Amino acid sequence: MEKIIDESKxxxxxxxxxxxxxxxxxxxxxxxxxxxxxxxxxxASILLKNGYNTTQSLDEADLVLVNTCSIRDKAEQxxxxxxxKYNAVKRINPKMKVGVLGCMAxxxxxxxxxxxxxxxxxxxxxxxxxxxxxxxxxxxxxxxINVILSKDxxxxxxxxVRLNSNGVSAxxxxxxxxxxxxxxxxxxxxxxxxxxxxxxxxxxxVRDLWDRGFKEITLLGQNVDSYLWYGGGLKKxxxxxxxxxxxxxxxxxxxxxxxxxxxxxxxxxxxxxxxxDLTLDVIETMAKHKNICDHIHLPVQxxxxxxxxxxxxxxxxxxxxxxxxxxxxxxxxxxxxxDMIAGFPTETEEDxxxxxxxxEYVKYNFGYMFTYSERPGTLAERKMExxxxxxxxxxxxxDIVQLQRQHSEYRTKAFLNTTVEVLIERxxxxxxxxxxxxxxxxxxxxxxxxxxxxxxxxxxxxxDCTSATLIGEAIGYAMND
Numbered sequence: 260m261e262k263i264i265d266e267s268k269x270x271x272x273x274x275x276x277x278x279x280x281x282x283x284x285x286x287x288x289x290x291x292x293x294x295x296x297x298x299x300x301x302x303a304s305i306l307l308k309n310g311y312n313t314t315q316s317l318d319e320a321d322l323v324l325v326n327t328c329s330i331r332d333k334a335e336q337x338x339x340x341x342x343x344k345y346n347a348v349k350r351i352n353p354k355m356k357v358g359v360l361g362c363m364a365x366x367x368x369x370x371x372x373x374x375x376x377x378x379x380x381x382x383x384x385x386x387x388x389x390x391x392x393x394x395x396x397x398x399x400x401x402x403x404i405n406v407i408l409s410k411d412x413x414x415x416x417x418x419x420v421r422l423n424s425n426g427v428s429a430x431x432x433x434x435x436x437x438x439x440x441x442x443x444x445x446x447x448x449x450x451x452x453x454x455x456x457x458x459x460x461x462x463x464x465v466r467d468l469w470d471r472g473f474k475e476i477t478l479l480g481q482n483v484d485s486y487l488w489y490g491g492g493l494k495k496x497x498x499x500x501x502x503x504x505x506x507x508x509x510x511x512x513x514x515x516x517x518x519x520x521x522x523x524x525x526x527x528x529x530x531x532x533x534x535x536d537l538t539l540d541v542i543e544t545m546a547k548h549k550n551i552c553d554h555i556h557l558p559v560q561x562x563x564x565x566x567x568x569x570x571x572x573x574x575x576x577x578x579x580x581x582x583x584x585x586x587x588x589x590x591x592x593x594x595x596x597x598d599m600i601a602g603f604p605t606e607t608e609e610d611x612x613x614x615x616x617x618x619e620y621v622k623y624n625f626g627y628m629f630t631y632s633e634r635p636g637t638l639a640e641r642k643m644e645x646x647x648x649x650x651x652x653x654x655x656x657x658d659i660v661q662l663q664r665q666h667s668e669y670r671t672k673a674f675l676n677t678t679v680e681v682l683i684e685r686x687x688x689x690x691x692x693x694x695x696x697x698x699x700x701x702x703x704x705x706x707x708x709x710x711x712x713x714x715x716x717x718x719x720x721x722x723d724c725t726s727a728t729l730i731g732e733a734i735g736y737a738m739n740d
Contacts, residue, residue, distance in 0.1 A: 285311040286320035287422075290338060291328025293530060294479055295361055297430040299326045300419035302360065302387050307420060309391045317348055322356050322394070327363035329445045331632045335363055342377050356397050358382060362449035365406045366636065372402045384450050385409035385435070388417075408436075408451035415460040418467065427684050427714050429473050431464050432456065433514065434480030438495060439533060441560075442571045442638040443600065443631065446481055453494040455486050458509045458517060465522055474714055475526035475682055478518070483529045484536035486511040512540040519548035526682060526716075528552045528701070534559065534582055535573040542589045553590055554624075554701040557582075558598035562617030563610035566603050571638070576617060583621050594624035594670065594700035599659055602631040602652030604643040611655050615662055622666040624700065625727065630656050668726040671702065679704065679729065680737040681719045683711060694733075704729035 285306050289299045302324065303313055314320055323345050328334040342357070349355045358380040359371055365383040372381055379397045382390060383406030393403035414432070421429055436451040437444075465476055480486060489500045489508040497508070509517070511529075518527055527548075532555055545551045561567055564576050574582075586593055599614065630652040633645045679698045687693035687705045694713075695705050705728060706719050716737040723730040 281307070281310050281312045283311045283321040284314040284316075284319055285322050285324065286314055286317050287324045287326065288341065289326040290334055291326070291330060291361070293430055293477065294432065294481065295326045295328060296422075297419065297432045297479055298361065298384060298387065299324075300422050300430070301414050301417050302326070302390065303422055304417055304420045305387055305390055309394075313422065317345070318352070320355055322358070323348075324358045324360055327359055327361040329362040329366050329449055329634065331629060332634070333632070338363060346377055356380070356394070358393075360384070360387070362445065365408070365449040366445060368406050369404060372404060380404065381406065383407065387414070409454075415456045418464065425684050425713065426472055427682065428475040428477070429468050430479050431461060431468070431476050432479045433461055433483060434486050437481040438485070439482060439535075439573070440571055440638070442569065442643070443560075443603065443634065445634045445637055448636055450481065453482065453485050454492065455488045455494065457491075458488050458514055461514065462517060462521055465518055465525065469522050469525055472714065473525070474716065475528065476518075478514070478527065478529040480531070482531065482533045482536060484511050484532050484538065484541060486514055488514075510540075512538065512544045515541065515544045515551060516547070519544075519551050523548075523550055526550055526552055526699070528554065530556045532557050534579050537582060539585060539589075542586055545593075546589050552699045552701065553593040554596070554699065555586060555593060556596045556598075559617065560598060560600050561603060561606075561610065562614035563606070564613075566606055566610050566613075569605060569643070570600075570603060576613065579617070580620060592700065594702065595621060596701070597621070597623045597626040597663075599626060599628045600631050601628065601656040601659055602647040602649075604631070604639060604646055606631075606647055606655075611658070615658060618659070618662050618666065622669060623663060624670040624702065625667050626663045628656060628659050628663065664726055671724045671726055671729065674698075674702065674721045674729050675724060676721065678718050678720050678734065679731075681706070681717055681733075683713050683715045683717065685713065698729070702729055703727065704731060706731050706733050709733055 287299050289296045325338055325341055327338045345357045349357060356379045359378050360382050361384055364381045371378045380393050380403040385408050386405035389405045393405060396403040434453060434455045436453045437446045438453045440447055468476060485494060487494050487497060487508060487510055489497055489504040527550055534557060559579055560570055560572060562576055633640050681696040681698055681704045683694045683696040685695050687695040692708060693705045694708050697703055704719055711717055711733055717733045718735050718737050719731045719733050721729045721731040
């Protein structure tokens with residue numbers, strides 16, 4: 260795997276303010292996508308009400324949970340190494356319990372408990388409300404497992420705690436699951452079918468964040484553009500809804516508009532988009548509201564029509580170009596990022612060159628690039644031979660990465676001698692005399708602290724840059740009307 264601009268918090272242990280009266284300690288560690296980190300906040304909220312405060316010290320934990328990712332084999336191997344570490348500590352502290360959450364829990368199920376015997380409980384992404392009952396089972400000496408997938412949004416009524424929060428930005432989950440069935444992806448099997456959350460509960464969560472001083476939210480889903488609320492239920496069942504439900508349904512463009520109007524000083528981001536579902540009304544809604552950030556993460560995976568068809572991506576190269584053109588026309592300052600897979604089964608050099616030419620057309624601001632990793636249970640694993648040699652995969656990945664570095668530098672240099680709005684999020688990693696924050700386009704900028712504070716929205720004059728970071732000086736507070 261290679262990333263240009265690494266915003267990952269992979270493996271970060273999460274902690275929140277302790278609740279008086281709680282006597283047990285929870286150590287929770289998250290891997291994978293932003294949805295996993297958001298889910299960990301839900302888990303911590305549930306367990307906070309059941310006697311657990313969080314800790315960053317593995318040695319003092321009564322309960323250790325790892326929220327897992329199955330999207331790549333490397334991610335699973337990383338989690339297995341962490342489980343070895345947990346169990347080494349458990350041998351010293353036998354009262355400590357170890358559990359696996361998330362996509363690996365759903366995919367491997369009883370294997371962890373019965374065959375390998377390395378954990379005490381296994382909990383899938385839709386079963387976190389059952390954690391208190393499962394922990395009671397463990398306390399009575401029994402292994403516990405719940406990986407049942409739900410047909411409904413399951414956590415809209417839970418107010419997530421904010422783990423290791425900077426008090427500035429927060430995730431707000433709006434959908435769960437995915438219906439797209441890309442042949443390489445395990446998400447539909449580990450997180451179930453698409454279902455959306457009541458927009459009123461989303462607005463209430465955003466209001467709570469605003470009241471607590473947060474300045475930016477990211478609306479999250481495996482495929483946010485598929486958001487569709489018609490009173491509850493799976494998206495695939497919308498055709499069966501009543502005429503009233505259909506007439507009053509809220510789609511993603513409607514939800515964006517509701518959030519932006521209700522909280523005009525809250526910066527709004529969203530992730531992740533699917534090219535087949537990102538509609539013009541979403542782009543036009545972004546253009547209407549200054550507080551919706553000018554950045555779209557738009558995974559394409561390949562530039563070859565033949566490979567896109569093999570992947571069951573329901574768009575063509577030409578349709579993707581049309582979407583890019585519409586974004587550039589309606590949102591000329593919008594940054595675009597990508598996901599790309601090198602070495603998908605049957606990929607030829609011609610297919611690879613199609614990917615490079617697509618990248619040349621778009622010139623992405625940054626991207627997340629991988630070699631193909633066969634995932635058990637997917638259609639690609641069941642029906643396709645992983646026939647591209649590893650050496651060729653790595654060489655093609657290197658081609659993609661090198662080209663993306665050129666494009667990242669090109670896009671970043673375009674900000675030189677301009678003024679950008681930056682929301683201050685933290686100290687710079689390289690200097691305690693500088694602040695770090697992100698522009699609307701999701702580009703990191705650093706500048707001297709002066710009189711500014713975390714959470715301030717400031718205008719920064721850009722005087723220098725690296726391929727991934729803007730460097731400048733704040734020239735005043737931004738007007739956020």
